[in-house]
Amino acid sequence: MRGEGRGRVKAIKQAIQERIGGGTYRPGERLPSERQLCLEFETSRVTLHEILIQLEAEGLIYREERRGWFVSPARFVYNPQARGHFALSALQQGRLPSTRVIDRQLVRPPARVLDLLDIPASTKMACIRRVRSIDGRAVLYVEHYFQAEVFPGLFEHDLSVSLTELYRDIYGFDYGRMKYQITPTAVSGDAAAALHVAGGSPALLVTRVNHGLNNGIRDCDFEYWRHDAILIEVDVPDA
Amino acid sequence: MRGEGRGRVKAIKQAIQERIGGGTYRPGERLPSERQLCLEFETSRVTLHEILIQLEAEGLIYREERRGWFVSPARFVYNPQARGHFALSALQQGRLPSTRVIDRQLVRPPARVLDLLDIPASTKMACIRRVRSIDGRAVLYVEHYFQAEVFPGLFEHDLSVSLTELYRDIYGFDYGRMKYQITPTAVSGDAAAALHVAGGSPALLVTRVNHGLNNGIRDCDFEYWRHDAILIEVDVPDA
DNA sequence: TAGTGGTCTAGACCACGCT
DNA sequence: GCGTGGTCTAGACCACTAC
Numbered sequence: 001m002r003g004e005g006r007g008r009v010k011a012i013k014q015a016i017q018e019r020i021g022g023g024t025y026r027p028g029e030r031l032p033s034e035r036q037l038c039l040e041f042e043t044s045r046v047t048l049h050e051i052l053i054q055l056e057a058e059g060l061i062y063r064e065e066r067r068g069w070f071v072s073p074a075r076f077v078y079n080p081q082a083r084g085h086f087a088l089s090a091l092q093q094g095r096l097p098s099t100r101v102i103d104r105q106l107v108r109p110p111a112r113v114l115d116l117l118d119i120p121a122s123t124k125m126a127c128i129r130r131v132r133s134i135d136g137r138a139v140l141y142v143e144h145y146f147q148a149e150v151f152p153g154l155f156e157h158d159l160s161v162s163l164t165e166l167y168r169d170i171y172g173f174d175y176g177r178m179k180y181q182i183t184p185t186a187v188s189g190d191a192a193a194a195l196h197v198a199g200g201s202p203a204l205l206v207t208r209v210n211h212g213l214n215n216g217i218r219d220c221d222f223e224y225w226r227h228d229a230i231l232i233e234v235d236v237p238d239a
Numbered sequence: 240m241r242g243e244g245r246g247r248v249k250a251i252k253q254a255i256q257e258r259i260g261g262g263t264y265r266p267g268e269r270l271p272s273e274r275q276l277c278l279e280f281e282t283s284r285v286t287l288h289e290i291l292i293q294l295e296a297e298g299l300i301y302r303e304e305r306r307g308w309f310v311s312p313a314r315f316v317y318n319p320q321a322r323g324h325f326a327l328s329a330l331q332q333g334r335l336p337s338t339r340v341i342d343r344q345l346v347r348p349p350a351r352v353l354d355l356l357d358i359p360a361s362t363k364m365a366c367i368r369r370v371r372s373i374d375g376r377a378v379l380y381v382e383h384y385f386q387a388e389v390f391p392g393l394f395e396h397d398l399s400v401s402l403t404e405l406y407r408d409i410y411g412f413d414y415g416r417m418k419y420q421i422t423p424t425a426v427s428g429d430a431a432a433a434l435h436v437a438g439g440s441p442a443l444l445v446t447r448v449n450h451g452l453n454n455g456i457r458d459c460d461f462e463y464w465r466h467d468a469i470l471i472e473v474d475v476p477d478a
Numbered sequence: 479t480a481g482t483g484g485t486c487t488a489g490a491c492c493a494c495g496c497t
Numbered sequence: 498g499c500g501t502g503g504t505c506t507a508g509a510c511c512a513c514t515a516c
Binding site for chain 2: 504505506507508512513514515
């Protein structure tokens with residue numbers, strides 16, 4: 001259903017794009033219903049649906065499950081090298097951040113954590129799962145993993161704030177080097193649910209491994225970003 | 240057509256995933272035709288198509304226009320901070336790189352270049368467009384822009400190699416700081432054609448601004464990566 | 479030329495949201 | 498309870514690929 005398409009797909013898509021660009025449909029607003037757009041553009045629902053999915057892939061629109069299609073707000077600019085500044089950074093961009101803790105558990109490290117951290121499979125790990133929103137819209141689902149004994153009693157604190165600051169302020173812990181990976185994927189399961197997104201929707205996975213200043217590995221996290229909500233920006237100074 | 244789906248979508252998707260994971264369909268191999276899969280899984284083409292698009296979004300399969308669906312090979316690991324090492328890096332990963340120059344032109348800077356470079360709109364810019372492949376599969380479409388007068392006669396050289404090395408070896412030019420942005424988008428037009436991908440397919444756009452060592456801005460480029468072919472990995476040393 | 483993917487139609491039923 | 502999105506069917510024609 002893709003393609004530069006001889007058919008009407010291209011024309012309809014462009015018409016909708018122009019309405020978004022021209023302000024007929026404004027950021028955050030709902031589009032008319034699928035059936036309505038079908039009537040207007042004289043096409044079938046399957047075809048229209050395909051067009052909406054393409055616009056979703058471009059990051060122009062997004063959907064909330066069973067509620068409809070919405071025009072995407074401006075992207076959140078994110079620097080993965082600046083640790084723990086989600087809230088601050090959002091405020092600086094004139095956006096309203098919020099964080100919800102889904103749960104906290106003690107777990108055996110799952111396979112993908114073992115791949116990253118080079119620790120014994122028997123290590124007791126703490127796992128904190130959170131959802132972060134911008135202007136009321138969930139944009140990020142994160143799972144943090146760290147060795148439970150390193151930050152004893154952390155679960156007693158308010159975990160909706162910057163974990164980096166908690167580590168530093170309460171445990172006097174500072175970070176050293178880090179490694180991050182960025183992979184385009186699709187979300188499913190808990191991540192999809194937390195982001196109010198249909199399973200199979202495109203997303204950006206940012207995986208991070210943090211080392212303590214003494215070079216011991218301390219933690220890692222898995223960040224699933226709504227693909228239309230993020231723009232990664234990194235400044236690299238002179239070598 | 241998405242969703243955690245009560246229906247058969249989820250089951251069929253999982254069955255195909257298992258065939259890929261289990262080696263029934265191997266990396267680089269073509270899947271059976273859509274009609275064939277429809278028969279086997281007793282579903283319609285629209286439905287099956289939707290499933291294939293989801294698997295494409297996950298990066299498990301990709302398509303070549305009008306030729307069919309193929310199992311995605313392993314991702315190419317790319318460090319955007321290491322300039323000009325595409326070929327070397329590919330070889331180190333045991334992959335076979337190649338580069339094709341699409342064209343070279345003198346142009347007025349387009350809007351998005353002006354946004355990045357803070358130069359007068361009348362500046363004469365050189366634009367080089369290239370496609371880079373891994374193991375014979377086009378994975379990257381790049382447009383390089385730089386001020387024409389800085390590297391006079393560059394067009395006479397072989398442009399299928401590392402431009403960074405050309406700058407250094409022939410003009411004694413070395414880079415200083417840089418800035419890069421990463422945006423999930425969709426490709427269309429020339430980029431889609433160069434990647435042999437249908438317009439509207441998801442892709443990762445890496446935008447880079449390079450400064451010379453004397454801090455003068457020198458060039459920028461726009462890299463469109465096939466979304467299933469890339470894994471960005473960056474190491475950040477101690478501060 | 480046969481078979482493929484690409485596009486499109488005109489229906490249908492279900493589960494959920496909203497009011 | 499109505500309207501919505503989510504899912505699904507069973508066809509169709511076209512353009513291109515591979516042979």
